[in-house]
Amino acid sequence: AACGGSDDGGGDGGGGGSAGEEVEITLAHSYTDDQPQARCGAQVIADEVASADVGVTVEIFGASQLGGDADRVNAVAAGDHDMDIQGASALGAIYEPIGVVDAAYAFDDAEHLATFFGGDASATVRQDFADSTGVQILGAWSAGARHFTASEPIREPADLDGLRMRFPNSPQYLMNAEALGATPTEVAFEELYLALQQGIVDGQENPITNIAAQNYAEVQDYLSLSAHQQNSNLVVIGPVWDELSEEQQEALSAAVDAAVEQVPQCVEELEQTQLDEWASGGDFEVVDDVDVDAFREQAEDYFSENYSGDQLAVYEAIRGSAE
Amino acid sequence: MVTAIEIGLAAAATVLMFLLVLAQAGQRYLPIDGWPWTGELARFCLVWLAFVVTGVLVTTDGHIALEVVDLVKNPLVVRAVRVFACLVVAAIGAGFAVEAFELMQSQARLKSPSLRMPMPWLYVLPLIGFVSTAVRGLVAAGVIAVRGVPAGHAPMMAGVE
Amino acid sequence: MTILWLTLAITALLCLRVPVAFAFLGPCLAYMWIEGQSIGASLRLLTAATASFPLLAVPLFILLGVIANKGGIADRLFDFALALFGRVRGSLGYVSVGVSLGFSWMSGSAVADAAALGKVEIPAMQRNGYPLKFALGVTGAASLIAPVMPPSIPAVIYAGLAAVSTGALFAASVVPALLMAFGLCVVVFVLVRRYPDIQVTQFSMPRVLHTGRRVLGPLGAPVIILGGILSGAFTPTEAAAVGVAYMLVLCLCYRSLKLRDLPEVLKETVLVSAAVMLIVSSASLLGYIMARERVPQQLSEAIFALTDDPTVFLLLVAIVILILGTAIDPTAILVLTVPIILPISNQFGVDPIALGVLLIISNMIGLLTPPVGTVLYVLSSITKAPTGLVFRGSLPFMIPLLVICALIILFPDAVTWLPEQLGL
Ligand code: NA
Ligand code: NA
Numbered sequence: 001a002a003c004g005g006s007d008d009g010g011g012d013g014g015g016g017g018s019a020g021e022e023v024e025i026t027l028a029h030s031y032t033d034d035q036p037q038a039r040c041g042a043q044v045i046a047d048e049v050a051s052a053d054v055g056v057t058v059e060i061f062g063a064s065q066l067g068g069d070a071d072r073v074n075a076v077a078a079g080d081h082d083m084d085i086q087g088a089s090a091l092g093a094i095y096e097p098i099g100v101v102d103a104a105y106a107f108d109d110a111e112h113l114a115t116f117f118g119g120d121a122s123a124t125v126r127q128d129f130a131d132s133t134g135v136q137i138l139g140a141w142s143a144g145a146r147h148f149t150a151s152e153p154i155r156e157p158a159d160l161d162g163l164r165m166r167f168p169n170s171p172q173y174l175m176n177a178e179a180l181g182a183t184p185t186e187v188a189f190e191e192l193y194l195a196l197q198q199g200i201v202d203g204q205e206n207p208i209t210n211i212a213a214q215n216y217a218e219v220q221d222y223l224s225l226s227a228h229q230q231n232s233n234l235v236v237i238g239p240v241w242d243e244l245s246e247e248q249q250e251a252l253s254a255a256v257d258a259a260v261e262q263v264p265q266c267v268e269e270l271e272q273t274q275l276d277e278w279a280s281g282g283d284f285e286v287v288d289d290v291d292v293d294a295f296r297e298q299a300e301d302y303f304s305e306n307y308s309g310d311q312l313a314v315y316e317a318i319r320g321s322a323e
Numbered sequence: 324m325v326t327a328i329e330i331g332l333a334a335a336a337t338v339l340m341f342l343l344v345l346a347q348a349g350q351r352y353l354p355i356d357g358w359p360w361t362g363e364l365a366r367f368c369l370v371w372l373a374f375v376v377t378g379v380l381v382t383t384d385g386h387i388a389l390e391v392v393d394l395v396k397n398p399l400v401v402r403a404v405r406v407f408a409c410l411v412v413a414a415i416g417a418g419f420a421v422e423a424f425e426l427m428q429s430q431a432r433l434k435s436p437s438l439r440m441p442m443p444w445l446y447v448l449p450l451i452g453f454v455s456t457a458v459r460g461l462v463a464a465g466v467i468a469v470r471g472v473p474a475g476h477a478p479m480m481a482g483v484e
Numbered sequence: 485m486t487i488l489w490l491t492l493a494i495t496a497l498l499c500l501r502v503p504v505a506f507a508f509l510g511p512c513l514a515y516m517w518i519e520g521q522s523i524g525a526s527l528r529l530l531t532a533a534t535a536s537f538p539l540l541a542v543p544l545f546i547l548l549g550v551i552a553n554k555g556g557i558a559d560r561l562f563d564f565a566l567a568l569f570g571r572v573r574g575s576l577g578y579v580s581v582g583v584s585l586g587f588s589w590m591s592g593s594a595v596a597d598a599a600a601l602g603k604v605e606i607p608a609m610q611r612n613g614y615p616l617k618f619a620l621g622v623t624g625a626a627s628l629i630a631p632v633m634p635p636s637i638p639a640v641i642y643a644g645l646a647a648v649s650t651g652a653l654f655a656a657s658v659v660p661a662l663l664m665a666f667g668l669c670v671v672v673f674v675l676v677r678r679y680p681d682i683q684v685t686q687f688s689m690p691r692v693l694h695t696g697r698r699v700l701g702p703l704g705a706p707v708i709i710l711g712g713i714l715s716g717a718f719t720p721t722e723a724a725a726v727g728v729a730y731m732l733v734l735c736l737c738y739r740s741l742k743l744r745d746l747p748e749v750l751k752e753t754v755l756v757s758a759a760v761m762l763i764v765s766s767a768s769l770l771g772y773i774m775a776r777e778r779v780p781q782q783l784s785e786a787i788f789a790l791t792d793d794p795t796v797f798l799l800l801v802a803i804v805i806l807i808l809g810t811a812i813d814p815t816a817i818l819v820l821t822v823p824i825i826l827p828i829s830n831q832f833g834v835d836p837i838a839l840g841v842l843l844i845i846s847n848m849i850g851l852l853t854p855p856v857g858t859v860l861y862v863l864s865s866i867t868k869a870p871t872g873l874v875f876r877g878s879l880p881f882m883i884p885l886l887v888i889c890a891l892i893i894l895f896p897d898a899v900t901w902l903p904e905q906l907g908l
Contacts, residue, residue: 033827063822065775070436071532078429078522093433164351170436174359186347186362188537191719193640197651200351200719215643218651333754334747337543341725344540348722366535372543373534373761376754380762385755386503387763387861387871408502415510422513422527429524445531 027083040266048255097310099172110142121321145227150203154224179302217284340368360437378455413460423450508766533768543757544724549603555735564695574676584626588633598627621877633661652903667884809850838896
C-alpha cells in the first residue's frame with residue numbers, strides 16, 4: 001500500500017495539493033520489461049507522473065512478481081498494492097459486467113476501445129465498477145487484436161467445426177467461444193505449448209505479441225487474422241485514489257492518458273515486425289482473408305440474445321459508441 | 324474421531340481431484356460437451372487437501388522440521404524448545420484462522436470464474452485446518468510440557484548411520 | 485532492514501524446531517500485518533500458489549507411488565533389476581539413475597519424480613543392504629533429471645519469461661540431462677566400492693524370465709504415461725491421473741492391494757502431500773515479500789556491478805541462483821531473476837538458451853539444499869529420515885551437477901549446438 005495517509009487536514013486540494021510527504025504508489029502488472037504494456041505503458045505512466053512533480057512516485061512491479069492476474073485483482077481491491085493493469089475478463093471476477101468489454105467483436109478496433117474508455121460512453125460502467133469494488137478505471141488500451149492459431153486455416157465460422165480450441169478459462173472467454181462457434185477446451189496456460197505441440201488441442205487464440213512471446217508458431221501451422229477481440233488492458237487504481245489530492249489525481253490521469261496514447265503505436269510496430277518475420281520464414285502461414293463480417297454478425301446476434309441486465313447495458317453502450 | 328473427519332475431508336478432496344483430472348482427460352475423447360469447470364474444481368481440491376490436515380500433521384509430528392535441536396543432550400532444553408515450537412505453531416495457526424475467517428467475509432460476493440462457486444467456500448476447509456492447528460498446537464505443547472518429548476519416529480533409520 | 489529481521493526470525497524458528505512451513509509462515513504473516521497488507525492477503529497468496537494446475541501432478545504422483553509401494557510393485561521392479569544387473573556391484577544405484585532417466589521423459593518436475601520413485605527405490609535399496617544415506621542421495625539427485633529433460637515445467641516457464649523458443653530450450657536440455665545421468669552413475673561407481681554389505685547375486689536366465697514376466701504389468705505404467713504424453717493423448721498432469729488409475733486397477737488385479745487398503749493409501753497420500761504443499765505455498769508467500777522488498781534485484785545488481793567478463797558473469801549468475809536456491813522455490817527464483825538477469829546477459833552476448841539451461845540446472849540443485857529444498861522434504865517425509873541425512877547423502881552427487889554447470893559456464897555455445905542442428 002502507499003506510504004500515504006498524509007492527508008493532514010489540507011483537504012480537497014483546491015490549491016497546493018502536494019503538501020506533506022511524497023506518496024509512493026505501487027503499480028503491478030504481469031508483463032516483462034520489453035513488452036509494449038511495460039515499455040510504452042507502465043513505464044510511461046511512471047515517467048509522466050514523476051515529471052509532473054506533484055509529490056507522487058509510481059513504483060513498478062512487473063512480470064507477475066506480486067502474483068498472477070486473478071490474485072492481483074483481489075489484491076488491488078483490498079489495497080495490498082495500489083495500481084494494476086488488467087484485462088477486463090480478469091476484472092470480471094470482482095464486477096461481472098465489466099467482463100463484457102472482452103466480448104468478441106464488441107469493439108470495431110483498438111481506437112474504438114481507447115475512445116470508449118476515454119469518453120462519456122463508458123461513464124456509467126466506470127462509475128458502477130468503482131461503486132461496487134472501490135477500484136477506479138483510469139483508462140484502457142488494446143494490446144492488439146486476438147487471432148486464432150490452429151493446425152488448420154480458419155476463414156469462416158464453419159472452419160471451427162471439429163477443432164478443439166483452447167480459450168482462457170473465464171466466463172466471458174467461454175461465451176466468446178460459443179459466440180464464434182468454437183468448442184472451447186480447457187488447458188492451463190502453463191501447459192498450452194505442450195498441449196499444442198502434441199495435438200491435445202488443435203488451436204488457441206491470443207494477440208500477435210503473445211503468440212510471438214510464447215513461440216506458438218513453432219507448434220502451429222496457421223495464424224488466421226480474425227481480430228475477434230481487442231485484448232483489453234485496463235489501468236486501475238484501488239482505495240489510495242481517494243487519498244490523493246485533486247492535483248495528484250489529475251497528474252495520474254494525464255499520465256495514464258499518455259500511455260493510452262503510446263501503447264497502440266508500440267503494439268502495431270511490434271506486430272508488423274513479427275508478421276514480416278513470419279511471412280519471410282514460411283513455416284507459419286498467415287491467413288489474412290478471414291471472413292470477419294460473418295464472424296462479427298454471428299457474435300452480435302449471440303450477445304444480443306444472451307446478455308441481459310447490466311451486461312446488456314454495457315454491451316449496448318459499447319456498440320452504441322461505434323462509428 | 325476429529326482426526327478421522329479431517330483426514331476424511333482431505334481424502335475426499337484427493338479422490339475428487341483424481342476423478343476430475345481423469346474426467347478432463349476423458350471428455351476430449353467422449354462424444355459429450357466438455358465441462359469447462361473440471362480443472363478449476365480440481366485446483367480447489369488441491370487447496371482443500373493441502374490445508375485441511377495441517378492440524379493433524381501437528382499431532383502426528385508429520386510437519387517437516389529441521390532436527391538441529393534434537394542433537395542437544397539436555398532433555399530439559401529439548402523439552403522446552405519443543406513446547407516453544409508447539410506454541411509458535413499454535414499462534415500461527417490462530418493467525419491464519421483469522422485470515423481465513425476474514426477472507427470468507429471479504430470475498431463473500433465473489434464467485435469462481437467457471438464453476439460459479441462462491442469464493443468463501445474455498446476458505447472453509449483452510450479455516451478448519453488452521454483452527455485445528457491452533458488447538459492441537461496448544462494441546463501438544465501441554466502434553467510435552469507435562470509428559471516430556473515423545474519417542475522419536477523414524478523407524479527406517481534404525482541401524483543406519 | 486525489514487528483510488534482515490525476517491531472515492533472522494525464520495532462521496531462529498527453524499533452529500528451534502518450528503516446522504519449516506510455519507517458520508516461514510509466522511514471520512511472513514507478521515510482516516504482512518505490520519506492513520499494512522489487508523487481513524487475508526497472506527492466505528489468499530498461499531491458496532493462489534496452491535491452486536495451480538501443474539502442481540496437481542504432485543499429489544497424484546505421490547498417490548501413484550503409495551499405491552505402487554503398497555501393491556508390491558517396488559519388489560517386482562527390483563527383483564527384475566537385481567536378476568538382470570545383480571552381478572554388477574551397486575546395480576540398484578545405476579537402476580535408480582536409469583529409472584529416473586526413463587521417468588524424466590514423462591515428468592516435468594523433480595518433486596513428482598522424487599515422490600513417485602523415492603517410495604519405490606529407497607525401501608528396495610535398504611532391503612538389499614545399501615546405506616539409507618546413499619539411497620536418499622542417489623534418488624534425490626537423480627530426481628533432478630526430470631525438470632531438465634523435456635518435458636520440463638521450469639523450461640516452459642523460462643521460455644515464456646525470456647521469450648525464447650520452448651522447443652529449442654527443450655532440445656538444448658537433452659544433452660545436459662543425459663550428462664547428469666552419466667555423472668550420477670560415475671558417483672555411484674565410486675561410492676559403492678565403499679559399501680561391503682550390498683548384495684551381489686548370480687546371473688540366472690530363468691530368474692530373469694520369471695521376474696521379467698512379473699514386471700510387464702508395472703512397466704505398462706510408464707508406457708501409458710510416456711506414450712500418453714508423447715502421442716498427445718494427455719497433458720503431463722492428466723497422465724499422472726491416468727497412471728494412478730492404471731496402477732490401481734493393476735494392483736487390485738494382482739490382489740496385492742485390497743479395496744479395504746484404500747483408506748490407508750489415501751491417508752498416507754494426504755499427509756505426505758499436505759506437508760509438501762504447505763511448504764511450497766509458504767515459499768511463495770516469502771517470494772512475494774522478497775519481490776516487494778526488491779531483494780533479488782538488489783542482490784543481482786550488486787553482484788553484476790562487479791564484472792564485464794561473460795564467463796565471470798555466468799559464474800556469478802550460477803552462484804547467485806545457488807544461494808537464492810537454498811531458501812526460495814525454483815519457480816519463484818525464475819520469475820524473480822529472469823527479468824533482471826536476461827537484459828544484462830544479452831549485453832554480455834550470452835545466448836538466452838544457454839542461460840536458460842544454466843539457470844534451470846543451478847535452480848534445481850536448490851531443491852536439495854536446506855533450509856528450503858522441496859525434494860529434501862519429499863524424501864524426508866516419505867522415508868521419515870531427517871532432512872540433514874538426505875542432504876548429506878546427496879552431497880557427493882552434487883559434484884557432477886556442479887561440473888555440468890561449470891561446463892555450461894565455460895562453453896555456453898556448446899549448449900545451443902543441438903537446437904541449431906535441429907533448426908530450432
Ligand atoms: Na522431464
Ligand atoms: Na534449497
